Amino acid sequence: MLTLLHRIPRPILRGLFVAAVLVVFALTMMPRPEMTVVVSSQDKFEHAIAFLVLMLLGTGGWPRRVGWMAVGLSAYGLLIEVCQHTLTTNRFGDPLDWVADSVGVAIGWLLLRRAARGAVAST
DSSP: OHHHHHHSOHHHHHHHHHHHHHHHHHHHHSOOOOOOOSSTTHHHHHHHHHHHHHHHHHHHHSGGGHHHHHHHHHHHHHHHHHHHHHHOSSOOOOHHHHHHHHHHHHHHHHHHHHHHHHHHHHO
């Protein structure tokens, strides 16, 4: 998957990142739909996966900004929770959602570091 990101032009990755950021915000502000729960804490897995994808797209678009991307996405997760708590009547901010967002960012960072080590080792 990470090698696929290197094949996509940066302007496209940047556009996908911006679109994904907007979609995530819109989805988190909408009323929560009734869903079948497959595993306990499914919501936390969804948060982590969303922010993992955001991290990969963002750093694909701005590869020299990995640290800033991680900090910015973690702050974005916190902003979402604050907005849910203050701007909606049907959602509430959950600190554990922010933790899950940050875990997704951290997993993305670790995957990127591992891929970078593999690329250096293979050259």
